[in-house]
Amino acid sequence: MGTVTKALNLLSFFTQNRHEIGLSDLTRLSGLNKATVYRLMGELQEAGFVEQVGPDRAYRLGPEVLRLAALREAAVPILSVSRGILDRLCDATGETAHLSLLRGTQLVTLGHAYSPRHATRVMMDDAEILSFHGTASGLAVLAWADDAFVDAALAGPLAAHTTDTVTDPGAIRAMLDQVRADGIAESVGRFEADVHSHAAPVFGADQRPIGALAVAAPVSRMTPAQRATIRAELRAAARDLTQRTGGFFPPEYPQEAAA
Amino acid sequence: MGTVTKALNLLSFFTQNRHEIGLSDLTRLSGLNKATVYRLMGELQEAGFVEQVGPDRAYRLGPEVLRLAALREAAVPILSVSRGILDRLCDATGETAHLSLLRGTQLVTLGHAYSPRHATRVMMDDAEILSFHGTASGLAVLAWADDAFVDAALAGPLAAHTTDTVTDPGAIRAMLDQVRADGIAESVGRFEADVHSHAAPVFGADQRPIGALAVAAPVSRMTPAQRATIRAELRAAARDLTQRTGGFFPPEYPQEAAA
DNA sequence: AGTCGTTGGTTCATTATTTGAACCGTTGGT
DNA sequence: ACCAACGGTTCAAATAATGAACCAACGACT
Numbered sequence: 001m002g003t004v005t006k007a008l009n010l011l012s013f014f015t016q017n018r019h020e021i022g023l024s025d026l027t028r029l030s031g032l033n034k035a036t037v038y039r040l041m042g043e044l045q046e047a048g049f050v051e052q053v054g055p056d057r058a059y060r061l062g063p064e065v066l067r068l069a070a071l072r073e074a075a076v077p078i079l080s081v082s083r084g085i086l087d088r089l090c091d092a093t094g095e096t097a098h099l100s101l102l103r104g105t106q107l108v109t110l111g112h113a114y115s116p117r118h119a120t121r122v123m124m125d126d127a128e129i130l131s132f133h134g135t136a137s138g139l140a141v142l143a144w145a146d147d148a149f150v151d152a153a154l155a156g157p158l159a160a161h162t163t164d165t166v167t168d169p170g171a172i173r174a175m176l177d178q179v180r181a182d183g184i185a186e187s188v189g190r191f192e193a194d195v196h197s198h199a200a201p202v203f204g205a206d207q208r209p210i211g212a213l214a215v216a217a218p219v220s221r222m223t224p225a226q227r228a229t230i231r232a233e234l235r236a237a238a239r240d241l242t243q244r245t246g247g248f249f250p251p252e253y254p255q256e257a258a259a
Numbered sequence: 260m261g262t263v264t265k266a267l268n269l270l271s272f273f274t275q276n277r278h279e280i281g282l283s284d285l286t287r288l289s290g291l292n293k294a295t296v297y298r299l300m301g302e303l304q305e306a307g308f309v310e311q312v313g314p315d316r317a318y319r320l321g322p323e324v325l326r327l328a329a330l331r332e333a334a335v336p337i338l339s340v341s342r343g344i345l346d347r348l349c350d351a352t353g354e355t356a357h358l359s360l361l362r363g364t365q366l367v368t369l370g371h372a373y374s375p376r377h378a379t380r381v382m383m384d385d386a387e388i389l390s391f392h393g394t395a396s397g398l399a400v401l402a403w404a405d406d407a408f409v410d411a412a413l414a415g416p417l418a419a420h421t422t423d424t425v426t427d428p429g430a431i432r433a434m435l436d437q438v439r440a441d442g443i444a445e446s447v448g449r450f451e452a453d454v455h456s457h458a459a460p461v462f463g464a465d466q467r468p469i470g471a472l473a474v475a476a477p478v479s480r481m482t483p484a485q486r487a488t489i490r491a492e493l494r495a496a497a498r499d500l501t502q503r504t505g506g507f508f509p510p511e512y513p514q515e516a517a518a
Numbered sequence: 519a520g521t522c523g524t525t526g527g528t529t530c531a532t533t534a535t536t537t538g539a540a541c542c543g544t545t546g547g548t
Numbered sequence: 549a550c551c552a553a554c555g556g557t558t559c560a561a562a563t564a565a566t567g568a569a570c571c572a573a574c575g576a577c578t
Contacts (some may be wrong), residue, residue: 003535003565004299007263008306011327019334023526033567038527040263047267048362049327053464057526061331063362066338066369068270068308069328070386072320075278079325103322104307110325127329205312262536262564282555292538297556316555 006032007040011049011061016125020058078211079111081244085213085237086113092233093215093226096122099202099241100130100137101211105152107131107138110211122195122216131191133158133172134165136199137212139185143176144201144209144250150176164189183254184231185212189219196222198230200238203247210247213238265291266299270308270320275384279317337470338370340503344472344496345372351492352474352485355381358461358500359389359396360470364411366390366397369470381454381475390450392417392431393424395458396471398444402435403460403468403509409435423448442513443490444471448478455481457489459497462506469506472497 001009013021013029026041027034041059044050048064073079082099090097090113098112112124132138132153142150150173158167166172179185185199199214215230242249260268272280272288285300286293300318303309307323332338341358349356349372357371371383391397391412401409409432417426425431438444446456458473474489501508 002298002302003262004266004302005305007266008302008308014327014330014334016330016333019330024524034526035528035568036566039261039565043261043263043267046264046363049267060334061327063331063360063367063369065324065327065331066360067362067367067386068273068320068324070369071273071275071278072322072324074275074384074386075273075319101322101325103326104305108322108326110322110329125333127326127333283553293555294539294557295537298536 003040006030006036007044010037010040010044014061016128020053020060022056022058026059076245078241078245082111082213082241083113085241086111089113089213089215089233089237090115093217093230094118095215095217095221095230096124097213097215097237098124098137099211099213102141102209105149107135107141107211118221120218122192122218124216131159131161133167134161134187134191135214136185136187136197137214139172139175139179139187140199140201140212140214141209143179143185144203144253146208161191162189162193164193166190180252181254184234194219198227198234200234202238202245203242203249203253205246205248207248207250213241262299265289265295266303269296269299269303273320275387279312279319281315281317285318335504337500337504341370341472341500342372344500345370348372348472348474348492348496349374352476352489353377354474354476354480354489355383356472356474356496357383357396358470358472361400361468364408366394366400366470377480379477381451381477383475390418390420392426393420393446393450394473395444395446395456396473397458398431398434398438398446399458399460399471399473400468401431402438402444403462403512405467420450421448421452423452425449439511440513443493453478457486457493459493461497461504462501462508462512464505464507466507466509472500 010026010030013026021029023034023038023041027037030037041050045052045062048062050059051062052058053060078101086097086099094115094117096112096114098109100107100109107130109124109128109130110126112126114121130138132142142153154169154172160167166175183200187197189195195216196219197214197216199212201209202211202213204210213234215234217226269285269289272285280288282293282297282300286296289296300309304311304321307321309318310321311317312319337360345356345358353374353376355371355373357368359366359368366389368383368387368389369385371385373380389397391401401412413428413431419426425434442459444458448454454475455478456473456475458471460468461470461472463469472493474493476485
């Protein structure tokens with residue numbers, strides 16, 4: 001593994017649950033030598049990717065990542081375009097809408113919108129990592145991904161997030177067939193209990209999936225009429241976002257609603 | 260220079276004017292060997308920091324930077340907090356408001372808001388790099404920065420952005436004294452012609468400046484009344500943002516409006 | 519007060535990685 | 549048919565990364 005990869009890998013230990021990490025913790029988490037971590041973090045700090053804070057000198061992500069993100073947005077304005085789409089989506093459905101994007105082999109939530117209509121909502125965090133087999137968004141992406149990608153995603157032992165999570169690769173592949181025929185993926189309580197999610201894939205310029213839009217609602221509020229609304233809105237939103245970010249749907253994507 | 264620093268330095272060649280860079284261009288820009296750039300970019304790509312696009316395989320920033328930025332925002336929500344403050348600021352003044360943050364030795368614009376009140380506006384780009392000596396924001400930060408920092412910022416030959424730009428370090432230091440006494444920095448046509456800017460510093464938990472809020476208006480619209488409005492609003496906005504992000508004003512900051 | 523375990527930080531000989539000149543095969547313009 | 553520029557690749561030589569051991573400082577516990 002190259003030195004740069006090691007350094008960048010250190011950044012991946014920052015999550016929503018761990019905003020600050022001390023040198024020793026980082027050493028343990030990464031398995032690298034302490035002196036190595038120290039030097040790598042020093043270089044990352046020099047570049048503004050992390051900063052040291054407080055009397056315990058713990059590291060947290062630095063302002064340089066904001067600059068890069070602003071530039072990425074200027075080049076590929078997915079987040080800014082999606083904001084309006086997410087707002088409309090959650091407004092039309094009355095439920096929580098969110099966007100997730102592929103980052104290499106991982107699916108990351110990067111934007112969300114809450115509806116004020118109901119007191120209970122499905123809550124979201126940005127930068128959370130979703131499982132492919134357990135979420136509607138994950139299935140929506142997998143259904144139109146390369147075979148190799150699907151194989152990789154279903155290779156390791158699949159985590160059972162809830163008692164209803166399907167962890168059998170064969171069963172999941174069968175579900176993907178259905179998603180392909182339908183155009184929309186659905187998941188009831190397989191990632192978080194009591195959450196009913198729908199998701200539609202978003203495509204890039206090469207007609208391959210780059211992420212998914214999803215609507216997440218409490219199971220108790222899902223009615224046939226609500227389900228129809230969500231599916232229709234989701235279809236429109238995914239088409240909209242794909243087009244406005246320069247993407248194209250693959251020809252095999254079902255144009256009209258199936259069963 | 261360490262390998263990691265070299266790799267991260269490659270990312271700094273992406274700007275608002277250069278969203279995509281080919282291998283050869285990047286080699287020329289960085290002065291590194293082509294094979295080195297190729298390998299480093301390969302590692303950056305592997306980590307999702309850049310992606311290759313199009314038939315010419317040009318590099319552009321990748322989705323990983325969005326994930327990191329979302330995490331940084333979760334840890335230190337300056338951008339989300341500032342959004343409302345910027346909106347209010349530009350609403351109250353009728354002019355363009357923007358936020359810039361220190362990134363090591365550079366000052367970077369990271370958020371802005373336009374007022375619909377006038378047809379002509381001062382336009383902004385996010386992730387643009389501001390000069391310390393030429394902008395109101397830069398002066399506001401310098402006025403409360405370490406002596407060493409000021410020395411470094413005024414060391415090199417200072418660019419003359421317009422015919423009115425002050426490039427004499429002595430004259431700039433005199434201006435800093437005035438800014439310190441006043442609490443607000445002002446710049447008329449020294450970065451962009453015909454732009455009259457006011458800026459107030461924003462402070463971090465250690466009472467040192469972390470950036471600045473600014474209001475930029477066409478010179479032609481600046482009246483004494485407007486100037487008073489901007490200065491009062493800016494003062495309130497900077498205090499608000501500093502407090503809400505866990506920062507503190509240094510005791511020597513002028514609490515009440517001076518001349 | 520003394521001990522222990524932990525923290526962030528530093529050193530330097532050994533080691534493994536990075537480097538760069540020269541080399542492909544393609545592409546596009548003349 | 550040529551030339552120049554592109555992205556990508558190779559491999560011996562040079563350089564940078566590594567890790568065990570070592571500080572000093574802090575806090576908890578006896």
